[in-house]
Amino acid sequence: MALDPNAPLGLRERKKRAARRAMSEAALRLAAEKGVEQVRVEDIANAVGVSPRTFNNYFSSKEEAICSFIVERQERVLEALRERPLEEPLWEAVSAATLETYGREGEPNRDAVKLARSMILHPSVHGEFLKAHATVERVLAEGILERAGAGPENALNARLMAAIVESAVKTAFFHWLMNEGTEPFLETVSVLLREAAAGIPSLTGPEAVKKPKNQ
Structure with missing residues (x-):
């Protein structure tokens, strides 16, 4: 069932997300300090003052905790999308939500990025990294579909x-990383989203209803 785009997060959900974020940050920090192989679930749980059982209610492994920041960021994009005006064209709303979310974080920290990249390439973490990116696409696609309206064609195009x-x-991130930040990350994202807009498939949505049929 589609969620109300304008419904705010409840207190329970905010607390769950805060706990999940704290454990994810602890996992990243400990992995950076000790190395991925030396970190135990118990270490992460102790760092945030919860039991290993509580940790396991949120994550299936330390590797999932390390990579969960990827999904969490996309959840913030989804929240930003739900806050966009319903009359705003769909692609403009998605682009604005993406840029708004990444804009809050500012330019990436190069040393932190390189450290995170080395952890992500670790054999035990890389699989969770790929799973996280697959989840990212699903999360955003669900938000797009909420806005566009359910239907087989919309479901396919929302995923695309x-x-x-x-x-x-x-693409913007790796361009920024490989070029030593000579071009601002957010500006590159904005350019790529504008260039991609010409090839976006048509999805029905609030703005489409108002367009005359002869246009």
Whole structure:
């Protein structure tokens, strides 16, 4: 069942997300300090003052905790999308939500990025990294579909649109990383999203209803 786009997160959900974020941050920090192989679930749980059982209610492994920041960021994109005006054209709303979310974080920290990249390439973490990116596309696609309206064609195109957005972000990120930040990350994302807009498939939505049929 589609969620109300304007419904705010409840207190329970906010607390769950805060706990999940705290455990994810602890997992990243400990992995950076000790190395992935030396970190135990018990270490992460102790760092945030919860039991290993509580940790396991949120994550299936330390590797999932390390990679969960990827999904959490996309959940913030989804929240931003739900806050966009319903009359705003769909692609403009998705682009604005993406840029708004990444804009809050500012330019990436190069040393932190390199450290995170080395952890993500670790054999035991890489599989969870790929799973996280697959989840990212699904999360955004569900948000797009909420806005566009359910239907087989919209479901397919929503997934495609989400994949395009995720690809633009990853392309901008690696361009920024490989070029030593000579071009601002957020500016590159914005350029790629604008260039991608010409090839976006048409999805029905609030703005489409108002367009005359002869246009």
